[in-house]
Amino acid sequence: MRHLRWAGPAAVVVAAAGLFAAYLRMARAVTVNSDGASNALQAWDLFHGNVLLRGWTLSDVSFYPTELVQYGIIQLVTGVTTDQIHIAAALSWTLVVCFAAWLASSAATSRRSGAAAAGVAVAVLVVPSPGVGYQTLLSSPNHTGSAVPLLIAWLLIDRARDRPWLPYAVGAVLAWGAMGDPLITFVGAAPLIAVCGARTVRARAWGGLDGRLALAGAGSVVVSHAALWLIERAGGFRAPRPPIELSPVGVWPDRAGTVSRMLGILFGTARPHVQPGWVEVTLQVLRVPGLALAVVAVLVTAVAAVRGRADRVDAVLAAAIVCDLGAEIVSTLPIDLLATREVAPVLPLAAVLAARLTARALDHRRPAPAAVAATAASAGSDAAPATGSATRPVLVRRLRSAGPAVLAVVLAVQLTALVAYAPPRAAPVEGQEAAVWLQGHGLRYGLGSYWVSNNITVGTARQVTVVPTLSDHGRLVGMCWQTHTDMYDPARHDARFVLLEKERPMYGTESDVRTQYGPPVTRQEFPAYVIFVYDRNLLDGFATTC
Secondary structure, X not given: OHHHHHXXXXXXXXXXXXXXXXXXXXXXXXXXXXXXXXXXXXHHHHOOOOOOOOOEEOOOOOOOXXXXXXXXHHHXXXXXXXXXXXXXXXXXXXXXXXXXXXXXXXXXXXXXHHHHHXXXXXXXXXXXXXXXXXXXXXXXXXXXXXXXXXXXXXXXXXXXXXXXXXXXXXXXXXXXXXXXXXXXXXXXHHHHHHHHHHHHHHHOOOOOHHHHHHHHHHHHXXXXXXXXHHHHHOOOOEXXXXXXXXXXXXXXXXXXXXXXXXXXXXXXXXXOOOOOHHHHHHHHHHHHHXXXXXXXXXXXXXXXXXXOOOOHHHHHHHHHHHHHHHHHHHEOOOOOXXXXXXXXXXXXXXXXXXXXXXXXXXXXXXXXXXXXXXXXXXXXXXXXXXXXXXXXXXXXXXXXXXXXXXXXXXXXXXXXXXXXXXXXXXXXXXXXXXXXXXXXXXXXXXXXXXXXXXXXXXXXXXXXXEEEEEEEOOEEEEOOOOEEHHHHOOOOOOOXXXXXXXXXXXXXXXXHHHHHHOOOOEEEEOOOEEEEEOOOXXXXXXOOOO
């Protein structure tokens, strides 16, 4: 019996290790860009004495207490390398899959339905789609890892609802996540406030758990903003505010169409045609039911929430999905398929909601009457009485009989694909040929376009450092985005080259370079890049406002 008691946890650990190995292989198929490389440099500084990241200007998503900490811990083993970015991405997605399966199974009342719910969640999440899917879910921090604090918060609500410390813990987790990613305010705190606030008003239980959870959500927003303000006031990093505004109503239909294609990428129903045709079609067919079930789950939960009969966590999950997708449709955020990262948390949240709906169908737990639901809400409970098998609908009976077999087939095929498909390993960084040339010619420090700057620094393990620039009225200036003020200090560094991207003139042009520095000693051209080499320190008199 003692051995059996440890068999379950051991199997989970082995499965998680297997998933991590598969995801690491997938992550290595994505070239590291300057966003992830910038985070790697910040994490190194964070773990080597600069706790507040003084002198740094980060992006509008800081990842300060979340992925930067993760990166720093991994760097204790790997150092600042491109592989630490791949390891972090694989670890984050493994955690998302594991926490999603746990939260899904927590809605079940039997081992059988719990296993089925976990299986549904895993089936939706286990095999990311290549191409943009890999770039979104298995690359630089792209809001994907932000699903981890969300899943932890909802898991706490589901598993510790009778504990007096629950609201404080949920508020702390959401504040921690929102400090690193403002998106958590919109897909975490806001849905929690809305759902629990509505349940409080409906039940008129002002001092109940729902009321305290609504306050916890509001408190998390205050705490996260206050913490970032205090860090900046103490001389720490600066993080620009996200430029979010409402877009014209006339463009909403087009944006909604793009968002629907994003969902196809996330759920794997839109394939990138990088595998044999029959494989693509098979996987596409297997992924369609997951998307359909997620849509049904959101609709069913929304109706139940309006009637006051929805489970608390189910309602929060549905609200979070609607908030994330809705914000992407009505905002002015740039929208194309690469912006799928903005709605990345929708995939695990929808997978969990679909799985929890499956568990409830298998357990056949009918919603409680309104009066019972109100009493349960005031007591902080979501329990609903089970009904007898005599009233079980035909659909549920068929689901109970055929569902496990279908789920087993879907999981078996997807796990086979996970193991069998070995994506080709990508070049370490964007601009790899330029990095090799610089390293081979002994050039150690220089200026460059953003997308061939910090990534080359990390890709060469800091043997070559390229700091980002912008084009400003015919001259190169420092870039106040993912940079440190010391990068442009001529007393600390001797910059001898400029590396430009031909297709991105906003970061600098050949005319800017020649106007500012004159003819170069050497000019090296590549298909997408050009390098100018000088015999003096290009940082002397260089302008930056950071």
